[in-house]
Amino acid sequence: MIEFRSVRKTYPDGTNAVDDFSLVIPSRTTTVFVGSSGCGKTTLLRMINRMVDPSSGTVEIDGEDVAGVDPVQLRRRIGYVMQNAGLLPHRKVADNIATVPLLTGVSKGEARARALELMDTVGLDRAFAERYPSQLSGGQQQRVGVARGLAVDPNILLMDEPFGAVDPLVRNDLQDELIRLQRELGKTVVFVTHDIDEAFKLGDQVVILKKGGEIAQLGTPAEILSEPADDFVANFIGAGRGRRALRVEQTPTGPVVVDGDGRAAGVLTGPVQVVDAAAAVPQAAEAGARDTAPGAPAQGGGPR
């Protein structure tokens, strides 16, 4: 479990990036921070692995204040995937993946073997091991970035807009892969994005942020979709497509919540006869927003 307790961050130039932020992130789940540019997402993420230290307040991992942990030790337990993969251009793919294990004293042979295994894990052909990042597609580079984040077998994986730079189809594949990996590996994933659809697809818990890291709403995708806390959230989740009109569609296997575009937004876990979103709120509370497509089997969004 990761816990932020009344965390503030004022940068040396006086910018108040985060103002009194508190949050509990349960283990082995995916929590997504979503919000507009400059609202403090990266600052919050980096406070977990001490790339940024809070001005006041604490960040605890399993009850231990990270301020008392050596940053190098800390980063062995925490994988970090940067925006645009953040690969070293002059190093081959396998060496990029093995960067952190090599820094922590693992032998070259072991590090390489681990890199090749991780290429399998993230769905990259081992033949790419000898290529340089510029010889890969954008999506392949992002997979290398994820493999590198996993290289120290961390319990916690921090991902800062990791799929921002690829086209929507590749992005969709990468998101599906992350959901699969999360199921298989059971990491605690903290994921940053400014894309609300990505947040709803990946998050067990979604944190919608306003400027200064103020939490506009915290909840499961279904909770937020069915009951936006205020106009800010309603506008944010409707951005770019008009306000989402939720409705419930009956499928052969159960009711599925779909938005105005017919995209699955969640499933209902309780018995239900309703057809409008307002009435669906209580049942939607336990629902997750993944793995459902209109007509597909409805599944609960329980722990994985």
Ligand SMILES: Nc1ncnc2c1ncn2[C@@H]1O[C@H](COP(=O)(O)OP(=O)(O)OP(=O)(O)O)[C@@H](O)[C@H]1O
């Ligand atoms: N090193 C720094 N020095 C001064 N101000 C900073 C520094 N890093 C970030 N900031 C400021 O703190 C605020 C939050 O920045 P942060 O990078 O956390 O935002 P973000 O939500 O990740 O934005 P984006 O979506 O654009 O990546 C912004 O106003 C930013 O300009």
Ligand SMILES: [Mg+2]
């Ligand atoms: Mg950022």
